[in-house]
Amino acid sequence: MQEAPVIHAEHLRKSYGRTVAVADVSLTVRRGEIVGVLGRNGAGKTTTVEMIGGLRERDGGTVRVLGLDPGGSAHDRAALRERVGLQLQESALPARITVREAVVEYACFYDDPADPDELLRDLGLADKAGTQCRALSGGQKQRLSIALALVGNPELAVLDELTTGLDPQARRDTWDVVERVRRRGVTIVLVTHFMEEAERLCDRVVLVDAGRVVAEGTPAEVAARVGAEQTLAFHPSAPVDPAALRALDGVGSVEVAPDGVVTLRGTGNVVQEVMVALAAAGVRPDDLRVHRSTLEDAFVTLTGAPAADEAAPAPSDARVEA
Amino acid sequence: MSATSPRVLARVTAVEGRLALRDPGNFFFAVFFPPLLLAVLGLAMPWGSTPYSEDDPLLSQINGITGYTPVVLTLAIATVALSVYPINIATYRGQGVLRRLSTTPLPPSRLLVAQILVNVGALLVAAVLTLAVGLLVVDVSAPEDPAVVLLAFLLTATSTFGVGSLIAARAPTAGAATGFGMTVYFVSLFFAGVWLPLPIMPDVVQDIAVWTPLGAGSQALLDGWVGAGFPTRELLVMAGWTVVLVPLSGRLFRWR
Numbered sequence: 001m002q003e004a005p006v007i008h009a010e011h012l013r014k015s016y017g018r019t020v021a022v023a024d025v026s027l028t029v030r031r032g033e034i035v036g037v038l039g040r041n042g043a044g045k046t047t048t049v050e051m052i053g054g055l056r057e058r059d060g061g062t063v064r065v066l067g068l069d070p071g072g073s074a075h076d077r078a079a080l081r082e083r084v085g086l087q088l089q090e091s092a093l094p095a096r097i098t099v100r101e102a103v104v105e106y107a108c109f110y111d112d113p114a115d116p117d118e119l120l121r122d123l124g125l126a127d128k129a130g131t132q133c134r135a136l137s138g139g140q141k142q143r144l145s146i147a148l149a150l151v152g153n154p155e156l157a158v159l160d161e162l163t164t165g166l167d168p169q170a171r172r173d174t175w176d177v178v179e180r181v182r183r184r185g186v187t188i189v190l191v192t193h194f195m196e197e198a199e200r201l202c203d204r205v206v207l208v209d210a211g212r213v214v215a216e217g218t219p220a221e222v223a224a225r226v227g228a229e230q231t232l233a234f235h236p237s238a239p240v241d242p243a244a245l246r247a248l249d250g251v252g253s254v255e256v257a258p259d260g261v262v263t264l265r266g267t268g269n270v271v272q273e274v275m276v277a278l279a280a281a282g283v284r285p286d287d288l289r290v291h292r293s294t295l296e297d298a299f300v301t302l303t304g305a306p307a308a309d310e311a312a313p314a315p316s317d318a319r320v321e322a
Numbered sequence: 323m324s325a326t327s328p329r330v331l332a333r334v335t336a337v338e339g340r341l342a343l344r345d346p347g348n349f350f351f352a353v354f355f356p357p358l359l360l361a362v363l364g365l366a367m368p369w370g371s372t373p374y375s376e377d378d379p380l381l382s383q384i385n386g387i388t389g390y391t392p393v394v395l396t397l398a399i400a401t402v403a404l405s406v407y408p409i410n411i412a413t414y415r416g417q418g419v420l421r422r423l424s425t426t427p428l429p430p431s432r433l434l435v436a437q438i439l440v441n442v443g444a445l446l447v448a449a450v451l452t453l454a455v456g457l458l459v460v461d462v463s464a465p466e467d468p469a470v471v472l473l474a475f476l477l478t479a480t481s482t483f484g485v486g487s488l489i490a491a492r493a494p495t496a497g498a499a500t501g502f503g504m505t506v507y508f509v510s511l512f513f514a515g516v517w518l519p520l521p522i523m524p525d526v527v528q529d530i531a532v533w534t535p536l537g538a539g540s541q542a543l544l545d546g547w548v549g550a551g552f553p554t555r556e557l558l559v560m561a562g563w564t565v566v567l568v569p570l571s572g573r574l575f576r577w578r
Contacts, residue, residue, distance in 0.1 A: 053425065078427065086425035091418035096344040097337065105337050109325045109428040132344075152426070 005030050006066060006156050006187045007052060013060035014047050021047040023211035025061075029156075034178070034188040036202035036219075038195070038295075040303055044211040045191045046089065049158050052189070053086045066155060082111060085149035085157040085186075089164075093133045093144070100129035103147055110152035123147050123177055139170030146177060150186070157181065160191040175200055195296040205295065209303040223298045230292050232264045232274060234285035240278070248273045261287075325427035334428070335436040342440050348406050352444040356398035357451040363390060364460025371461065375521050380548045388462045389519060391452070392543030396478060396514040396536045398448040402441040403482040404489070404507045405500075410437055411490035412499030420577045430577055434490070438483060445479065466549030474546050474553065477560035478539025482510070484567030485535060491571040513537035520544075532556060535563045 007029040014022040022044040029035045039045045050056040052063055054070030054077050063069065066083055068076040093102050103120060107113035120126045123143045128136065136144065142162060149157050159178070163171040171194075178201055182188060192198055198205050199219045207215040207222060215222045229252070240262060242254045250268035257263070264274060271290055278285055343349060364370045364387040374389030375381035381389065411434065414420050423430050456462030465471040485506060493499035511517070513531035520528055520540060531537030532555065542556035 055421075055424065081425065081427045088418075088421065088425065091422035091425075093422065094341055094414070094417075094419055096341050101337060101340070105333060106426060108330050108333050109426045111427075148422070 003031060004067060006033075007063070007189070009048075009052060009061065009063040011061040012048060012051055012058055012063065014044075014051060014056060014058055020211055022051070025206075025208060025211065025213055027052075027206055027213070029187060029189060031155075031187050032182075032185065033203045034182055034190060034201050036198040036205040037189060037191045037208060038193065038198055038205050038299065039208035040193060043208045043303070045193075045208055046160055048208065049160055049189060049191055050088075053084060053088075053158055054080055055086070055088075082152065083155050085152055085154035087145045087149035087157070087159045087162065089161050091145075093148075095134040096132050098130050098132050099125055099136070099140075099144055102133065102144065103151055106148050106151045112153055114151050114153050116151065119147050119151060122180060124173070137170070138166050139173060142166060142170070142174055143177060146174075146181070150181060150184075154186060156187045156189070158189045158191070162190065162192065163194060163197060171197070195294065195299055199295050207299065207302055214302045215298065219295050223293055223295045225298055225302070229265055229267055230270055230290060232266075232271060232285075232288065232290050233261060234288040235261050236278070237284035237286060238282070240281065240283055244281075245274065245277065248277055325432075326429060330428065331432050331435060334432055335439050338433075338436045338440045339443070342406075342444065349444075352398075352402050352406050352441070353448045353451070355401065356394050356448045357455040359397070360387070360391065360394045360452055360462075361455050361459055363387060364456070364462070374519070378521065380550050381521060384463055384548055385461065387456070387460050388547065389544065391456050391462050392540050392547060393515050393519075394452055395449060395475060395543060396540045397511060397516055398445060398452060399475075399479050399482050399539070400507055400510055400514070400536055402445045402448075403479065403486040404503050404510065406444075407437055407441045407483065408486045408489035408493060408503050409496055409499045412493035413496040415493070415576070415578065416495035416497075418578075424577050431572075434487075434575075442479070442483075449475065465547045467546045470546030470552060471543055472546075474539060474542035474557065474560075477557055477564065478535065478543070481535035481539070481560040481563035481567070484564050484571065485510075487571035488567055488574070491575040510534060510536040514540040533559055535560055 005028045007027060009025065009027045012022050012025045025044065025048050027035075027037075027048070037045045037048060047056060051058045052065060052070060057071055063071065065080055068080050070077065070080055100116065100120065103116040107116050117126070120129055123146060125140065125143055125147065128140055133141065133144070146159065146162070149159065162178070163174050166174060175197065178188065178190070190198070190201060202219060204217060205219055205222055206213055215225055217225075242256055245251060245254045245262070245264060248270070250270035250273055251264060251266040253265045255263045264270070275285070367386070370387035371385050373382045374384050374386050414433070420430055420433070423433060457464060486503070489499055489502045489506070493502055513527070513534045514536040515523070520531060520537070523531070532541060538556035538559040542553040542560070545551065545553040545556070
């Protein structure tokens with residue numbers, strides 16, 4: 001028998017007044033996975049995880065987290081606060097509390113807490129243990145925030161916009177931390193609008209737009225949904241015949257700019273095909289650039305068209321089945 | 323659940339206490355300002371050693387600085403209950419400290435209780451220092467009726483913390499709490515007689531003052547000090563404010 005999923009949410013719905021924040025989101029997360037919830041600002045990501053975390057009442061749909069209902073009985077809610085670590089946006093600590101004081105204080109809220117000093121070492125905060133929160137850098141604050149989400153030894157950690165506002169180095173350091181957390185056996189839901197972050201960390205991603213799931217799968221699968229397209233751009237050393245290039249296997253479109261730069265889109269082995277053809281014609285591709293479609297391209301394509309969800313009924317059924 | 327155990331409350335209170343000590347401005351105003359004010363007024367003001375009131379048979383028995391001591395005690399209460407406490411809680415709300423705590427097993431009410439305990443602790447230190455300075459340094463005479471003074475002090479504290487809790491329950495940010503808190507603070511202190519002793523204020527002001535927590539508190543403390551009998555009405559007014567405001571603020575409290 002397959003193990004029950006850590007999160008099983010179906011048709012979640014939430015409105016604030018007349019604004020629909022989450023129209024229909026379904027999501028399944030298995031034990032040990034890192035699942036990314038992606039979307040633009042205002043897409044409904046945070047509201048979704050807040051309903052999963054029991055911080056917001058849902059208007060409709062069902063959720064089970066570790067078999068418990070986050071919007072249900074006081075017993076279920078209390079048990080979930082013990083077993084789920086939440087790291088949320090717009091949540092902070094008193095300015096003058098030290099790193100160690102905060103972790104030790106939070107540890108005593110839980111039945112089976114992690115060792116505060118070990119946790120600080122794991123997150124690279126040991127040398128900051130005596131520093132007050134107001135003196136921490138953005139990256140250190142985020143690591144402390146992760147430490148507090150983990151101090152109760154949770155089975156599931158929800159990390160919301162973990163690296164927003166961090167410089168590139170701090171962002172990479174934080175990613176390393178998330179990977180170490182996964183090695184501790186914690187299931188992670190990562191809310192983000194950084195595609196690079198999702199590609200690097202997530203086993204699966206769920207793309208949310210206007211309160212609905214528009215795509216789901218591994219980062220590579222979602223990227224491929226917009227076509228496993230590759231783009232080549234080069235400056236030919238001698239003029240080339242666009243029609244001859246277009247006839248090659250896998251080539252979709254060929255454009256020649258007035259300055260002579262050839263831009264070519266295609267799928268499959270298009271790169272090799274074009275290289276061989278150019279070599280045969282004795283043409284050298286100068287300044288060659290190859291671009292493979294990424295999650296970012298999928299993101300822009302799938303969420304770029306506003307009101308697409310109004311026109312197409314299909315996304316309302318775009319459930320995430322894991 | 324370990325989060326509801328008294329040990330956790332003790333830990334949270336200890337942390338809040340340490341944080342309070344790291345905030346020198348608030349700490350000074352909560353603990354040292356009231357005794358300092360009494361000492362400065364007692365040493366510098368000529369009215370400190372003259373009779374508090376010529377006309378009243380009881381009030382003419384005490385000197386000015388003794389008559390002003392209850393006012394300083396109400397000021398000490400107002401400072402922690404209407405300023406430090408609600409602003410701390412609203413700061414926690416504005417910065418998301420309460421939101422963060424709401425994700426843990428700790429019932430966030432524990433943080434409130436811890437804040438009240440810390441502020442009551444500061445208030446007790448301030449009151450003891452004020453009394454010590456008064457009795458030892460500036461010739462304040464001992465209260466005629468210490469039991470009434472103690473009861474009046476307790477009820478003034480509970481009713482004023484009730485008002486502070488109402489602000490703490492709803493103020494979305496530190497700025498909002500400062501605005502509400504300071505307005506209530508200065509109006510309350512006016513009725514408590516900080517700027518002008520109550521006995522020489524117009525009757526209409528005295529009539530209003532007795533219905534406010536700090537006005538009633540100031541009057542009840544003075545009654546106990548000079549032995550003017552049991553201030554039943556004032557004590558009932560303060561008990562009323564407490565019984566209404568404490569549950570009301572609990573009901574209105576917002577975590578975010």
